[in-house]
Amino acid sequence: MIEAILHWLENIGLLGLFAAMFLEGSSLPFPGIAVVLAYGYILPINYWNTVWVAAGMSFFYCLASLIPYVIGSKLEGLLTKRKGFQKAKNLFVRYGMWSVALTRPFGLGNYISYVAGVSKMKLIPYIALTFIGIYPWSYVMLLLGNYFNGSYEAFMAFYENHSVYVYTAGGIFIGMLCLFFMMKNKRNRVKTRIMEGGNDGA
Secondary structure, three states: OHHHHHHHHHHHOHHHHHHHHHHHHOOOOOOHHHHHHHHHHHOOOOHHHHHHHHHHHHHHHHHHHHHHHHHHHHOHHHOOOOHHHHHHHHHHHHHHHHHHHHOOOOOOHHHHHHHHHHOOOOHHHHHHHHHHHHHHHHHHHHHHHHHOOOOHHHHHHHHHHHHHHHHHHHHHHHHHHHHHHHHHHHHHHHHHHHHHHHHHHO
16 A cells, blocks of 8 residues: 555655645645655655755745635634644744744644734745755755655654654754854944945934
């Protein structure tokens, strides 16, 4: 049965992988991680082409994440009683828009899309931070799928024994990315003020 599924996914090609990421980003209940691990096994994986495949995966995830974002902006009253929504909202209040990136690899990542919509977060930062958050997950899951021969069970056994290290490594990586972009934005603002000051002096 598993071999038949893998053969079917191989015949579909990247379209199936991107479709899986779209469904995952839409916040529908879908075993996206199992599909991604399977593709990590059947695709010709190396560190370079995985960069581009993960970028494509992240693009379709970001595109689909607009669905819960819009729903959140229009139907706030229907979401407030959900437990996951409240947890995501608390994180958003505590960490601001950076919570969009930080929660993407985890279970609250789907709820944060609704919270961002409810909070009227600007669209461009929302998409950018979603991409920053989901890209490392996409890249690493493909490599792990290759390492575990596409076995979800083997991955889960590894995850249960090393979850602390996985979360720590993922948090550090995403935190470094966020810090990089924060510093870059700060430098751009300083540069803009300097230029505006020079223009005023002229």
